Amino acid sequence: MTNPPASNAPETRTDPAVKASTLVEALPYIRRFAGKTVVVKYGGNALAGTSNHDALELFAEDIVLMRLVGMRPIVVHGGGPQISELMKRLGKESEFVNGLRVTDKETVDIARMVLKGQVNPQLVAAINVHGNYAVGVSGVDGGLIRATQRNPELGFVGDVTSINPEVLNGLLDDEFIPVIATIGCDETGQAYNINADTVAGAIAEAMGAEKLVYMTDIEGLRTDLDDPNSLVRQTTADVIEGMIADGTIAGGMIPKVSSCLQAVRNGVGRAHILDGRIPHVLLLELFTDDGIGTMVMADQAQLDAHLAETVTPST
Ligand SMILES: Nc1ncnc2c1ncn2[C@@H]1O[C@H](COP(=O)(O)OP(=O)(O)O)[C@@H](O)[C@H]1O
Ligand SMILES: CC(=O)N[C@@H](CCC(=O)OP(=O)(O)O)C(=O)O
Numbered sequence: 001m002t003n004p005p006a007s008n009a010p011e012t013r014t015d016p017a018v019k020a021s022t023l024v025e026a027l028p029y030i031r032r033f034a035g036k037t038v039v040v041k042y043g044g045n046a047l048a049g050t051s052n053h054d055a056l057e058l059f060a061e062d063i064v065l066m067r068l069v070g071m072r073p074i075v076v077h078g079g080g081p082q083i084s085e086l087m088k089r090l091g092k093e094s095e096f097v098n099g100l101r102v103t104d105k106e107t108v109d110i111a112r113m114v115l116k117g118q119v120n121p122q123l124v125a126a127i128n129v130h131g132n133y134a135v136g137v138s139g140v141d142g143g144l145i146r147a148t149q150r151n152p153e154l155g156f157v158g159d160v161t162s163i164n165p166e167v168l169n170g171l172l173d174d175e176f177i178p179v180i181a182t183i184g185c186d187e188t189g190q191a192y193n194i195n196a197d198t199v200a201g202a203i204a205e206a207m208g209a210e211k212l213v214y215m216t217d218i219e220g221l222r223t224d225l226d227d228p229n230s231l232v233r234q235t236t237a238d239v240i241e242g243m244i245a246d247g248t249i250a251g252g253m254i255p256k257v258s259s260c261l262q263a264v265r266n267g268v269g270r271a272h273i274l275d276g277r278i279p280h281v282l283l284l285e286l287f288t289d290d291g292i293g294t295m296v297m298a299d300q301a302q303l304d305a306h307l308a309e310t311v312t313p314s315t
Contacts, residue, residue: 074168097154133175146185198259211286212271
């Protein structure tokens with residue numbers, strides 16, 4: 001049984017005035033983002049052990065709401081922990097080099113099965129509970145992601161060589177929400193396993209996205225990984241380069257921030273790193289004055305201009 005809120009507790013969502021003011025607060029953001037493309041990368045860890053259906057349902061609601069207020073959301077998903085899990089069940093060890101999975105012939109099949117066969121339809125189904133919005137594609141469909149082998153020592157790990165925006169523009173123009181599994185192929189048809197952070201950045205860049213949002217399992221970038229109070233609220237590509245060089249940023253965060261900085265330097269308005277475990281974190285970032293997580297912009301001049309804007313610093 002849940003306890004009633006204490007008398008001095010903050011006003012609850014049942015308070016009509018709070019409800020109304022939350023909606024009104026969202027107005028300038030709804031206007032600002034109407035018609036804009038937002039690429040959201042949903043990490044395998046944010047799926048938080050796929051048993052966490054609540055997180056998935058809340059994410060689906062946020063994405064549908066974005067679409068219904070006129071934004072053009074694109075979802076790029078990961079599935080690293082889920083690939084590792086199936087590999088384990090098949091008696092295979094996972095091995096990573098600089099955050100990238102060493103991918104032999106069998107592993108590329110496993111990655112394809114998990115990303116396109118398991119995680120992708122799970123996300124599509126969760127979104128389509130609300131209507132027929134989501135369409136699942138992999139990078140192979142319509143030549144969406146062309147790739148080349150990154151390094152023979154990693155096996156079938158791909159680097160993105162090009163993105164075909166027509167596939168996504170077609171879906172978005174027809175008011176669908178593309179949900180992308182990050183398997184790409186080369187011109188011979190060879191499939192590659194591509195890191196989902198890298199794909200999200202490349203797609204945001206190719207689509208000239210307004211925002212690139214990474215949903216992960218930490219509240220944002222920290223200057224000290226062990227100190228939750230060291231959250232960086234906003235920063236620039238140059239500062240992040242320094243944080244990679246001096247080891248402040250490590251592990252799976254490296255491909256994420258590397259793609260962030262490449263994207264913001266190549267025309268994407270801003271990138272955000274958010275904690276996917278926070279309920280409705282996307283809505284909080286997009287539609288409230290407070291903002292949340294870490295925001296990355298191309299350079300200090302852009303950040304200063306943004307901070308000088310009337311509408312809130314962190315959105
Ligand atoms: N400076 C840092 N700030 C925040 N997280 C960091 C930092 N350096 C390394 N990390 C690690 O990066 C992880 C997120 O990357 P990853 O596990 O690959 O997420 P995802 O599966 O969502 O792509 C965090 O849980 C954290 O342990
Ligand atoms: C080459 C490479 O490492 N590919 C990743 C693809 C999935 C992914 O990126 O998933 P997350 O976003 O959940 O980490 C992998 O095999 O794990």
